Amino acid sequence: MRLFLIVPAALLALLPLGCGSDTPDPNDPSQQQNQYAQGQPGQYQQPGQYQQPGQYQQPGATSTVPPPTTTTPAPTTGAAAGSPATPIAPAAAAMVQPVMQGLATQEAPGMQPDGQPFAAQFQEGQTLEQAINIQPGKCYTVIGASAGVQELDIQLVLHAAPLPPQVLAQDSGSGPNATLGGKAGGGCWKNPLPVGGPGKVILKATRGAGLAAAQVYVK
Template sequence: MRLSMIVPVALLGLFAVGCGGSDTPDPNDPSQQNQYANGQQPGAYNPNQYQQPAPTPTPAVTTPAPAATVGTGASGGSPATPIAPAAAQAATLVLQGMAASEAPGMQPDGSPFAAQFQEGQVLEQAINIEAGKCYSVIASGVGIQQLDVQLVLHAAPLPPQILAQSNGQGATAILGGKANGCFKNPLPIGGPGKVIVKATRGAGLAAAQIYKK
């Protein structure tokens, strides 16, 4: 009787030993190798295990600023500094001397106008271009190497249109004159315009006078 009771008890002890789990980690288990590499015990909580990857930042899109634009007109230069014709007496005396030969039979249209110029600067004088009238402009400069004159039709909203211009060299500019004749408006109606005097080369003072007939 004693032997028969010992055998079942011994068998139960062996069954418990054979079926029970082992708490000792196996370093040869691939599922546990990462935990050994990170210095963690198998089964320990890893806070990085469930961490979501950081989102990839979207690169900012930069829209280039529109280039900047520069308007161009018939004058093609910055404005000169207007002065009283009396302050440009050296130039106005030349105008008076040239009027008899370059604008014979013509009358002054308005008063002389003058300015102090830097190279490339312009002086604009408003004019009403009358129907059927003939125009000449005489300009003279002091200290300016190249002076030019334009007669421009400026009837908004249309862009400025050059009707006539001087073609000489030096500090004296003549639009029309005895060589080319005055500019005659071929239209049956008049319109707003302007005379543009430009110091194309050099700096100094200049005066101009419009004539018509």
């Protein structure tokens, strides 16, 4: 009876040695090499599929940001057409007085000054207006001279409100000096109406800038 119980117990103890185990030993070097050769589960990736966030870009694609555009205003020169010139005292225009006197001797012989001379400092396109009273039956000549202005022009305008201004006469010459109704232009301008009215003389620096003055003569 005792021998029968001992034999089966010895056989049971030898069964694990004969059958072995299906689980590989993690400390076996050959098992570790097989794992590296086959790759760990979940670690295999197709080449070129992994990108860091924000770094993926299509081949050949470029991203350019256009530079900011700025607009430089065009430079302005001269003055707005018809804007007023800066009036100055007649004494400040003494440098053109000899020219005016010489023109008056040639263009307005026997005529008398009507009021005082008037003068201004001009930028190109600016004008100076001088009010006068146009008398009936009178004849008028206006002499203008300048220093620095290349083209000086003169107009005589009737301005009887509420009627719009009406140009009665203007000079026909060119250059830095101007004469309206002078001897060379057929004589002074005569008011054809039996009545007078308020008017004005407009002196304009059509081209160039500088000092200009004018004087009205009447007879």
